[in-house]
Amino acid sequence: MTRISILIIVAAAFGALLTPPTFAQRPSRTPAAAVAAADISATPAFAEVLLRKVELEAELEGLLIEYTDEFPRVVNLKHEVGLLNAEIENLRKVPAEQSGKLTLALGKLLVKRAELSTDLWVLLKTYKEEHPDVKRAKRRVEIYSNAITAILK
Numbered sequence: 001m002t003r004i005s006i007l008i009i010v011a012a013a014f015g016a017l018l019t020p021p022t023f024a025q026r027p028s029r030t031p032a033a034a035v036a037a038a039d040i041s042a043t044p045a046f047a048e049v050l051l052r053k054v055e056l057e058a059e060l061e062g063l064l065i066e067y068t069d070e071f072p073r074v075v076n077l078k079h080e081v082g083l084l085n086a087e088i089e090n091l092r093k094v095p096a097e098q099s100g101k102l103t104l105a106l107g108k109l110l111v112k113r114a115e116l117s118t119d120l121w122v123l124l125k126t127y128k129e130e131h132p133d134v135k136r137a138k139r140r141v142e143i144y145s146n147a148i149t150a151i152l153k
Helices: 003-018 031-036 044-066 072-092 096-101 104-126 132-152
Strands: none
Touching: 044 072, 044 104, 072 104, 096 132, 104 132
């Protein structure tokens, strides 16, 4: 075989590798397969919770320059960051086939529930369970929790 023939064969083989597959050659992507391939960390809900966590961590870093770990706002921020970390771990446990439910609205609900839970936690450090403010705060957390549960059913 001549050098030119070998070059033509190699070029043809290389060209075949670079040519995108035709419609008939493409693997079928059913909706279930597409959902199974989804990454939870790429969902809007995950991004919303992560964004809020990063915002709080940045605020926390700024406060720690001037204040100690015992400063009330620092304590509250650390508590809320902990709740958001738990939400992130819960999102990671959602089965891939349910990733379509992890919408921006769900992310906003999760963030708001963490905020309200922190408010409740602060109230419980001062007041008893029977206090009207504590009861109101518990009810608000419960409303958000119910909405989140309804979405993830």
